[in-house]
Amino acid sequence: MTGYLDGNMLAGPLREIFAVDVTAAVGQCAACGTSGSVGQARVYADGPGLVARCPACGHVLMRLSRGPERAWLDLRGLIYLQLPVPGGGAQD
Numbered sequence: 001m002t003g004y005l006d007g008n009m010l011a012g013p014l015r016e017i018f019a020v021d022v023t024a025a026v027g028q029c030a031a032c033g034t035s036g037s038v039g040q041a042r043v044y045a046d047g048p049g050l051v052a053r054c055p056a057c058g059h060v061l062m063r064l065s066r067g068p069e070r071a072w073l074d075l076r077g078l079i080y081l082q083l084p085v086p087g088g089g090a091q092d
């Protein structure tokens, strides 16, 4: 699979949805178990939406589609997404 963009290009589109910089978040691929930052994903932008794939195995990690007044975010390719949060205080 060629023609992909660096995962850091997701910063703008995802900033509309999340208040934090999601490209710094760490996710784990549901297919191969590789963990890495969203910014390391390979993003394919030549379809109707954005598709981020695992740099290790090529599995689809997330899909982002944008309409006029809403967005669809499919994260089923990730086991988890660990997001940096401001403040540093932990809640139990």
Ligand SMILES: [Zn+2]
Residues within 6 Å of the ligand: 029, 030, 031, 032, 033, 034, 054, 055, 056, 057, 058, 059
């Ligand atoms: Zn993978």
